[in-house]
Amino acid sequence: MSDFLKHTGSLPPEQELIRAKCFHPSGSFLAFTIDETAQSIPSRFEKMARLYPGQIAVKSQTGVLTYEALNATANRIAHRLLKHCGDKSEPVALLAEHDELTVAAMMGILKAGKICMPLDPSHSRERLAVTLNDAQAATAVVSTKNRDRLTGLADGLSPVVWDDEIHAALPAENPCVPISPDALAYIEYTSGSTGEPKGIMQSHRVKLHRVLRNTNSLHICALDRIALFSYLVTAWGSQASLNALLNGSTLALFDIREAGALPLARWLRCEGITIYASAPTLFRSLANTLSDTDPFPAIRSVRLNGERILRSDVEIFKQYFSPDCILEVSFAASETGTFCQYFIDKQSMIAGDTVPLGYPQDRMELLIVNDAWETVGAGVSGEIAIKSPCCSIGYWRRPEETAAKFLGDPSGSDARVFMTGDLGRLRPDGCLEYLGRKDFLVKIRGHRVELSEVEETLRSCDGVQAAAVVLSSAQGKEERLIGYVVGDGKSPISEAALRRDLKRKLPEPMVPSRLIVLDRIPTTATGKIDRQALPDPDQFTLSLADRYEAPTFHVQERVAEIWAEVLSVNRIGIHDNFFDLGGHSLLAMRIISKIHDDFGTAVSMRSFLDAPTVAGLAAVIETALGSKQFSEPALTDPATGEDIGEL
Numbered sequence: 001m002s003d004f005l006k007h008t009g010s011l012p013p014e015q016e017l018i019r020a021k022c023f024h025p026s027g028s029f030l031a032f033t034i035d036e037t038a039q040s041i042p043s044r045f046e047k048m049a050r051l052y053p054g055q056i057a058v059k060s061q062t063g064v065l066t067y068e069a070l071n072a073t074a075n076r077i078a079h080r081l082l083k084h085c086g087d088k089s090e091p092v093a094l095l096a097e098h099d100e101l102t103v104a105a106m107m108g109i110l111k112a113g114k115i116c117m118p119l120d121p122s123h124s125r126e127r128l129a130v131t132l133n134d135a136q137a138a139t140a141v142v143s144t145k146n147r148d149r150l151t152g153l154a155d156g157l158s159p160v161v162w163d164d165e166i167h168a169a170l171p172a173e174n175p176c177v178p179i180s181p182d183a184l185a186y187i188e189y190t191s192g193s194t195g196e197p198k199g200i201m202q203s204h205r206v207k208l209h210r211v212l213r214n215t216n217s218l219h220i221c222a223l224d225r226i227a228l229f230s231y232l233v234t235a236w237g238s239q240a241s242l243n244a245l246l247n248g249s250t251l252a253l254f255d256i257r258e259a260g261a262l263p264l265a266r267w268l269r270c271e272g273i274t275i276y277a278s279a280p281t282l283f284r285s286l287a288n289t290l291s292d293t294d295p296f297p298a299i300r301s302v303r304l305n306g307e308r309i310l311r312s313d314v315e316i317f318k319q320y321f322s323p324d325c326i327l328e329v330s331f332a333a334s335e336t337g338t339f340c341q342y343f344i345d346k347q348s349m350i351a352g353d354t355v356p357l358g359y360p361q362d363r364m365e366l367l368i369v370n371d372a373w374e375t376v377g378a379g380v381s382g383e384i385a386i387k388s389p390c391c392s393i394g395y396w397r398r399p400e401e402t403a404a405k406f407l408g409d410p411s412g413s414d415a416r417v418f419m420t421g422d423l424g425r426l427r428p429d430g431c432l433e434y435l436g437r438k439d440f441l442v443k444i445r446g447h448r449v450e451l452s453e454v455e456e457t458l459r460s461c462d463g464v465q466a467a468a469v470v471l472s473s474a475q476g477k478e479e480r481l482i483g484y485v486v487g488d489g490k491s492p493i494s495e496a497a498l499r500r501d502l503k504r505k506l507p508e509p510m511v512p513s514r515l516i517v518l519d520r521i522p523t524t525a526t527g528k529i530d531r532q533a534l535p536d537p538d539q540f541t542l543s544l545a546d547r548y549e550a551p552t553f554h555v556q557e558r559v560a561e562i563w564a565e566v567l568s569v570n571r572i573g574i575h576d577n578f579f580d581l582g583g584h585s586l587l588a589m590r591i592i593s594k595i596h597d598d599f600g601t602a603v604s605m606r607s608f609l610d611a612p613t614v615a616g617l618a619a620v621i622e623t624a625l626g627s628k629q630f631s632e633p634a635l636t637d638p639a640t641g642e643d644i645g646e647l
Contacts, residue, residue, distance in 0.1 A: 010359075011343075011359050012359070012429055015342070015343050015358070015359065018326060018343040018344065018345045018348070019217070019326070019343045021324065021326055021345065022218060022219050022300065022301055022326040022328075022343070023219045023300075024219065024221050024223050024224060024274065024300065025300075026221070026223050028221045028222065028223055029219040029220070029221045030221070031215070031216055032211060032212040032215040032216055032247075033212075034212065036208065036212070037181065037205050037208040037209050037212055038181050038205070039181055039204070039208070040110070040179035040180070040181060040183070040185075040204045041107075041110050041185055041204050041207060041208065041242065041246070042107065042110050042111045042174075042179065043179070044208065044211075044246045045071070045107060045245055045246060046071065046174055048067060048245065048246060048247070048248045049067040049068060049070070049071035051222075051248060052067045052222055052248045053066065053067055053068035054066055054067070054068065055067055055222065055248065055250070056250045057069075057070040057103075057244075057245060057250065057251065058070060058100045058103045058104075058241075058244075058245070058250070058251045058252075058253065059100065059250060059251070059252050059253065059271070060098065060099040060100045060252075060253040060255075061099075061253070061254070061255060061259075062099050062100070063099065063100045063101070064100065065100045065103075065104065067248070070100070070103065070104055070107070070245075071107075071174070072172035073101070073104040073108070073167065074104045074105075074107035074108040074111055075108070075111060075170075075171065075172050075173060075174055075175060076108070076167040076170040076171070076172060077104060077105050077107075077108025077109070077111075077112075077141065077162055077167065078108040078109070078111035078112040078175045078177070079112075079170045079171050079175055080108075080160055080162070080167065080170055081108065081109065081112040081114060081139070081141070081160060082112050082175060082177070084139065084158070084160050085138070085139050085158075087112070087113050087177055088113075089113055089114065089115060089183060089184065090114060090115060090137075090138065090139070091114070091115045091117045091135045091136065091137040091187055092109045092112075092114040092115065092116060092117060092137060092139045092140065092141060093117045093118075093119055093132060093135065093137045093139070093140035093141070093150075093157075094106060094109060094116060094117065094118045094119060094140070094141045094142075095119050095121050095140065095141075095142045095143070095146045095149065095150065096118045096119060096120065096121065096231065096232045096233045097121060097143060097145075097146070098231050098232060098253055098255045098257075099253065100253070101143065101162065102232050103232065103241055103245075103251065103253075105141050105162060106118065106232065106238070106241070107245070108141070109141060110179075110185055110204075111174070111175055111177065112175060112177060113177040113178075113179050113183070114139075115184045115185065115186065115187055116185065116186050116187075116238075117131075117135055117137055117186070117187045117188075117189070117199070118186075118188070118232060118233040118234075118237075118238065119131060119132075119140075119189075119233060120231060120233040120234075120507065121146055121149065122231075122257070122507070122508070123507055124503070124504045124505060124506075125149070125153060125504075126504060126505050127197070127505060127506065127507065128149070128150075128153055129153045129154060130196055130197065131189050131197055131199075132153055132154035132157060133154050133155075134189075134196065134197070134198075134199065134396070134397070135187060135189075135199060135396065136397075137154070137157065138156055138157065138158060139157070139158050139159075139160060140157055140158070140159050140160065141159075141160050141162060142159050142160070142161055142162075143161070143162060143163070144161055144162075144163050147159055147161055179204065180204070181203070181204050181205040181208070182203050182204070182205055183203060183204055184201055184202070184203055184393070185202055185203055185204045185206075185207055186201075186202040186207065186238060187199040187200070187201055187202075187396050188200045188202060188234075188235045188238065188334060190235070190334055190448050196453070197453075198395050198396070198398055198401070199395060199396030199397075200235070200334050200335055200392050200394075200395060200396070201392060201393040201394055201395065201396050202392055202393070203393055206337075206390055206391070206392060206393070207238075207239070207242055208246070209337075209363065209389075209390035210239055210242075210337035210338070210390065211239075211242050211243055211246050211247075212362075213337070213338065213361045213362055213363065213364075213390075214239070214243045214337075214338065215243065215246075215247055216362065217328070217338075217341060217361060217362075218275060218301050218303070218328070220243060220244075220247045220249060220275065221247065221248075221249070222247060222248030222249060223249075223274075224244070224247070224249040224250070224274045224275055225249065225250045225252055225271060225272050225273050225274050225275070225298075226240060226243060226244040226249050226250065226251055226252065226273070226274070226275045226277075227252050227254060227268065227271070227273045227275065227276050227277070228240045228241065228244075228251055228252065228253050228254070228277075229254050229256040229278055229282060230278075230446065231257075234447075235334040236277075236305070236306070236332075236446065239337065240277065252271045252273060254267055256282065256585070256589075257585055258605065258606075259605060260585070260588065260589045260592055260604075260605035260608075261282065261285040261286055261288070261289055261586075261589035261590075261592075261593065262289055262589065262592055262593060262596065262602065262605075264286050264289065265286060265289055265290055265295055265296075268296055268299065269295065269296065269298075272298045273296075273298060273299055274298050274299060274300050274301070275299070275300070275301045275303070276296075276299050276301070276302045276303070277302075277303035277304075277305065278303075278304065278305075278446070279304070279305065279306040279307050279445050279446030280304050280306070280307045280308075280309055280310070280313050281307065281445045281446070281586050282445075282446075282586060283302075283304055283313060283316065284313070284316065285586055285589045285590055285593070287316045287320060288589075288590055288593045288594070289593050289596075290320055292320070293319065293320065294320070294321070294322055295320060296320065296321055296322065296325075297322050299321060299322065299325055300322075300324060300325055300326065301325065301326050301328060302317055302321060302325060302326070302327045302328070303327075303328045303330055304327070304328070304329055304330070305329075305330045305331065305332055305338065305446065306332075306443050306445070306446030306447075307443055307444075307445070307446060307479065308354055308434065308479070309329045309354065309355040310353060310354055310355070311350045311352070311353055311354065311355065313355070314327065314344055314348070314350050314355060317344070318346055323346055326343055326344070326345055327343070327344040327345070328341055328342070328343055328344075329341065329342040329343075329344065329355050329356075329357065329358060330342075330357075330358075331357040331358075331432070331434070333386070333418065333420050333422075334392070334448065335391060335392040335405070335406075335418050335420075336364075336386045336388060336390070336391050336392065336418055336420075337390070338361060339360055339361055339364045339366070339386050339388070340357045340358050340359065340360055340361070340364075340366065340432055341358045341359065341360075341361055342355060342356055342357060342358025342359065342431070343358070354434075356427070356431050356432060356433050356434075357424070357431075357432040357433065357434050358431060358432060359430055359431060359432070360386075360430075360432075363388055363389065363390055364386060364387070364388045364390075365386070365387040365388065365415075366384065366385075366386065366426065366430070366432055367384070367385040367386070367387060367417065368380065368381070368382040368383070368384060368385070368424060368425060368426055369382050369383050369385050369419070370382045370383075377426075378425075378426050378427060378428045379425060379426070379427070379428070380425060381423055381424065381425045381435055382423070382424075382425070383419060383420065383421065383422070383423060383438050384420045384422045384423065384424045384432070385417050385418065385419050385420065386417065386418045386420060387409060387415050387416070387417045387418075388415055388416070388418075389413070389414050389415045389416075391406060391415075391416045391418045392406075392418075394406055404419075405418060405419050406418055406419075407419065421437060421438045422434065422435075422436070422437060422438065423435040423436050423437065423438050437471075442471045442479075442481075444471075444479060444480070444481060444509045444510075445509055445584070445586055447507070447509035447510075449481070449509060449510050451469045451470070451471070451481075453506075453510070454469045454481065454483065454506065454510050454512065455467050455468060455469045457502065457505050457506055457510075458483055458485060458498075458502070460505075461498055461501045461502065462497075462501070463487055463488055463490065463491055463492075463493050463498075464485050464486070464487065464488065464493065464498070465486050465487060465488040465489070466485070466486040466520075466521050467483065467484065467485045467486070467521075468483075468484045468521050468529045468531065468534060469481055469482070469483050469484070469512060470482050470484075470531050470534060472537065480512075480513035480514070480568075480582070481510070481511075481512040481513055482512055482513065482514045482516065482534075482537050483512035483514065483515045483516065484515075484516045484518050484521060484534055485498070485515060485516070485517055485518070486517075486518055486519065486520055486521055487517065493517050495515050495517070495580070496577070496580050498515055499511065499515060499579075499580050500580075503579075508584055508585070509584070511584075512582065513567075513582030513583075513584075514537045514540075514582050515582075516535070516537055516540055518535070521534075522534060538568065538570065548571070548573040549573050549574050549575055550573065550574070551574055551614060551618075552574075553618075555599075555618040555621050555622055555625075556574055556614055556615065556618040558598060558599075559595070559614045559617050559618050559621070560572045560574065560614045562591055562594045562595065562598070563578065563581070563583075563591065563614060565594075566583075566587050566590050566591055566594070567581050567582060567583060567587065569581055569582075572614060573614070574613065574614040574615040574618070575613055575614075575615060576613060576614065577612050577613055578591075578608075578612040578613065578617075579612055583612075585605075588605065588608050588609075589605075591608070592604075592605065592608060595617075595621065599621055599624075599625065601621060601624040601625055602624075603617070603620055603621065603624070607620050608620075
């Protein structure tokens with residue numbers, strides 16, 4: 001690789017002026033220094049527990065833990081692990097819920113000197129088994145609720161169950177296990193190009209470097225209340241929890257899968273959230289529920305990450321957030337954390353339909369590299385590479401993939417260069433513009449998805465001979481995965497059965513929104529899939545019920561119209577299943593919001609899940625209208641059980 005063209009983490013003056021506004025009104029921010037990365041995560045957390053013992057550390061819709069209580073609970077879990085499997089550093093799986101005890105379990109695993117490997121309880125048993133066997137984890141921390149889910153998934157896996165009775169007799173003191181800053185802290189599994197998930201290794205020092213950058217970028221302080229919607233199993237979720245807990249802030253957990261977007265605005269206000277971060281898709285779903293012009297006086301920072309950011313997102317920010325609030329557009333990879341940022345205030349003007357990704361964070365260098373691994377100048381497109389001493393260690397038990405993606409610094413420093421696979425170009429001032437993916441790695445609703453893994457899984461399904469998967473990003477429509485399949489000729493392909501099979505094998509974001517059956521997959525002259533020649537999915541009528549039955553009265557007709565608009569499907573029968581039509585939880589939130597606007601009645605996410613057809617949902621609406629049930633469920637404070645008002 002040629003000499004690097006450096007674009008380092010220094011913002012232009014106009015960007016620095018906007019970022020300078022991003023302070024908590026108390027002015028209590030203390031910079032996170034580079035010296036503080038030379039320790040373990042538990043060491044930094046224990047310091048916060050000493051400084052802020054009575055402050056709320058984590059609050060979910062099921063409970064609250066102060067810093068003192070969180071530290072004590074984490075210590076008990078650590079002592080339980082040390083008694084169970086000694087002090088050897090090894091992967092420990094965590095079947096993670098979205099609650100305060102999971103946060104304690106994650107910290108307890110780290111305190112025991114183990115490597116935390118979070119697992120998503122919504123994943124299928126097949127997916128969990130693949131991950132556990134790849135990690136070769138011998139121990140798993142699990143709640144009583146989820147214990148049976150691990151039975152028989154991996155040979156020799158020994159569960160450590162946590163509950164109040166077990167932990168009451170364990171010591172609450174810090175275990176004081178010596179942990180090097182360069183010891184492994186996390187293995188975070190993500191979509192892999194070989195048809196299997198792969199684990200990204202993160203050390204304590206790497207995670208603390210990311211806390212440093214996020215803390216100093218957003219001026220996080222002990223008075224902040226940080227919202228977390230992404231599950232703790234994700235790299236985003238684990239990092240957000242550390243951003244809060246290693247600064248003395250409050251981590252506020254909202255279960256977006258269970259509650260949906262309709263109560264989110266009320267929750268943000270009631271909890272006094274000061275820092276909001278999500279993928280743009282959820283941000284847009286939140287906006288669809290709003291009617292006020294300035295509903296969030298406490299939110300001082302909005303961070304959007306994980307997908308292409310549109311100018312319309314900036315308009316939402318300007319309309320609904322306070323004059324002092326700052327919007328940060330950021331770009332990240334699990335291997336590097338956030339590496340690029342762009343700050344926007346109410347006076348910022350955006351040229352074009354999309355927002356640039358901005359400028360590198362501190363201790364990061366942006367490189368644009370051509371196919372010969374030579375850096376290119378401003379205005380020339382190429383692969384985005386990140387040079388930093390803060391990159392991930394590599395991929396768990398995948399040395400060849402690690403060597404291919406993580407390169408040494410030709411100048412001989414301790415930094416490494418991570419090849420992102422994203423395409424971009426630099427403006428003359430060093431601002432990065434995003435141009436898409438070089439390979440088949442895409443982001444859907446903030447989740448990283450390897451298209452080749454989805455294709456491999458499709459080809460493994462009964463009756464499928466060939467498959468291709470593409471990302472569709474039609475103008476004005478949400479980005480979605482489209483799957484094309486060719487049958488093996490033995491029996492007709494049932495799209496509903498195929499989708500059910502995929503849902504058993506893949507997480508929700510990886511299941512294509514549309515499945516199109518073709519006679520053949522088009523190919524190029526060299527025999528490769530000709531993705532440009534794949535037909536437009538909107539040309540195909542989709543109805544998955546055994547027989548199509550049209551809506552027969554007003555409520556059914558309007559529900560079907562809403563579904564067609566949100567799902568981009570041109571004909572919907574009243575017995576078609578929403579999720580078989582490519583629906584997912586965030587689209588369900590949009591539908592619930594539109595129903596609320598049209599009919600003046602609230603439909604809960606649980607009701608939607610229980611009746612995911614036009615006929616079923618129309619019946620729920622008819623019942624609500626008939627009984628005048630126009631109020632929404634009340635929020636209760638998990639600390640006191642007191643009613644804090646209707647949503």
